[in-house]
Amino acid sequence: MEFRYLGNSGLKVSEISYGNWVTHGSQVEADQATACVRAALEAGITTFDTADVYANGKAETILGDALAGERRESLEIFTKVFFPTGPKGPNDTGLSRKHIAESINASLKRLRTDYVDLYQAHRYDHETPLEETMQAFADVVRAGKALYIGVSEWTPDQLRAGHALAADLGVQLISNQPKYNALYRIIEAEVVPTSRELGISQVVFSPIDQGILTGKYKPGQPAPEGSRATDTAGGGANFIKGSLKDEVLTRVQQLAPLAEAEGLSMAQLAVAWVLQNDNVASAITGGSRPEQVHDNAAAAGKKLSAETLQGIDDALGDVVEADGAQVGQASPTARLT
Known part of the structure; x- marks a missing residue:
């Protein structure tokens, strides 16, 4: 496993991190989820990412149980x-002082830890003053419940404003968590340059x-049994259905010889691709089986040749989504209940 600094801080994280969105508490049972966490640890992964909303708290609980007994100082x-979250009342959502203060306490209890290394605003809250949000995050850090703060899917302007407020409050906003892969590159236009300037990873x-980038979904063919696209009960199918387009799947199949030439699986090629961007500190991977976790982790430290990188661009062509104007659209304009 290789490690990188997270933003302009002294915190190092594993290049490959393990996340349990969709899987823990929904797509896979607790025993299987624990086996995947053990596989991540065996592979040298030290960084684990979750959220209170995943399976309405169950994902945090399962992760906390799975990591129990590990040396806390050796984990991020x-x-x-x-x-x-919770019963989804009017204050059970957003980035108000009330919701942040109550949510961090609930998350720490479920995760069975006194602090988290990074506490992240899962989206931008258009209905709460940013000053209130950042002051609440600063208080969480000062209380020792989080060491650093981060955000997810924020626009360049939101990053600048949040970073400035954090600095005024004496806390470090060091990360942004966006969707990013060889097919979806909307952060490259403005988010990445802004983040480099601000010291954000x-x-x-x-x-x-x-x-999709593993190549297991074939154009014109049913989704493989047990794949996310068949997970109607756990909700995985809803997240992926919009991306299962034959023109995309056909292009992805052209990546197979490039992966073979690099001595990588297609999944490893995809993970290695995002790590070629030096503003990426870590790539969050999941898995419903331990072997998937090990396969993804093997992408750490892989340097792709210029010919392979160009080959990926040529293979995917015009199915790549790179419109920077889409950044921030994942943040609801009105508070969800």
């Missing part, structure tokens, strides 16, 4: 706050685009 545990999710 990340979680997030924003989306509706990307901790990216969906580096294999929920399995």
Whole structure:
């Protein structure tokens, strides 16, 4: 495993991190989830990412149980706050002082830890003054409940404003967590340059685009049994259905010889691709089976040749989404309940 600094801080994180969005508490049972966490630890992964909204708290609980007994100082545990949790009352969502203060306490209890290394605003809250949000985050840090703060899917202007307020309050905003992969590159135009300027790293999710970049989804064919696209009960199918387009799947199949030439699986090629961007501190990978976790982790430290990088661009062509204007659209304009 290789390690990188997270933003302009002294905190190092594993290049490959393990995340449990969709899987823990929904797609896979607790025993299998624990086996995947053990596989991550065996592979040298020290960074674990979750959120209170994942399975309405169950994902945090499962992760906390799975990491129990590990040396806390040897781990970096990340979680997030924003989306509706609990009974989903009027204050069970957003980035108000009330919701942040209550959510961090609930997350720490579920994770079985006294602090998280990184506490992240899961989206931008258009209905709470940013000053209130950043003051609440600063108080969480001063109380020792989080060491650093981060955000997810924020625009360049939001990053600048949040970073400035954090600096005034004496706390470090060091990360942004966006979706980023070879098919989805909207952060490259403005988010990455802005982040470099501010000393913010990307901790990216969906580096294999929920399995699409593994090549297992074939154009014109049914989704493989047990894949995310067939997970109707746990909700995985809803997240991926919009991306299962034959023109995209056809292009992805052209990546197979490039992966073979590099001595990598297609999943490893996809994860290695995001790590070629030096503003990416870590790529969040998941897995419903331990072997998937090990396969993803093997992408750490891989340097792709210029010919391979160009080959990926040529293969994917015009199915790549790179419109920077889409950044921030994942943040609801009205508070969810």
